[in-house]
Amino acid sequence: AQTVTQSQPEMSVQEAETVTLSCTYDTSESDYYLFWYKQPPSRQMILVIRQEAYKQQNATENRFSVNFQKAAKSFSLKISDSQLGDAAMYFCAYQEYGNKLVFGAGTILRVKS
């Protein structure tokens, strides 16, 4: 079964600085999707960024970017110019085409002013 591991239960970053959240996964498939979701205190699940495994180019969405290392099965999220509104729980997730999402345990990100 596929698994997703987030080894950092909590991270802290100073406002305006950069932070990287780690994620590794295990799969024998070659075609799949990877996601980072943000969950603020409102509990809403917000899609931050997604990566298709067959694309070598790392996905970028404004201040959010990923470092996708397919051979190493690593998918880290970099948040640049951190803002107070970035404070949340972040989940890494794996999905085969059309199937369920498999989530990591989550990383709580705290942003210090």
Place this chain on the structure above:
Amino acid sequence: EAQVTQNPRYLITVTGKKLTVTCSQNMNHEYMSWYRQDPGLGLRQIYYSMNVEVTDKGDVPEGYKVSRKEKRNFPLILESPSPNQTSLYFCASIPAGVKNIQYFGAGTRLSVL
């Protein structure tokens, strides 16, 4: 507005009292699923449905039932709730042909006393 609607948002109940959490989507999505979120475990899939009258177990189906009589609705039924079902529940749906993104409901916080 495209959305997945869950009700209720909060629910406190007692052991053994049957309850239903409703989920409805207005996007004509075929695939719908239920997840539960627990600290340190992330989100785990309970049940999913590929289409009307087609449902199947996810990773943690014990103690839950679902039905899919209409395309838009996918209720989660706890026939005899127990305290270990205290959790945060999410309903999600996926559009046909764009299976690399899931639309999440706002979540239901359930406490079973």
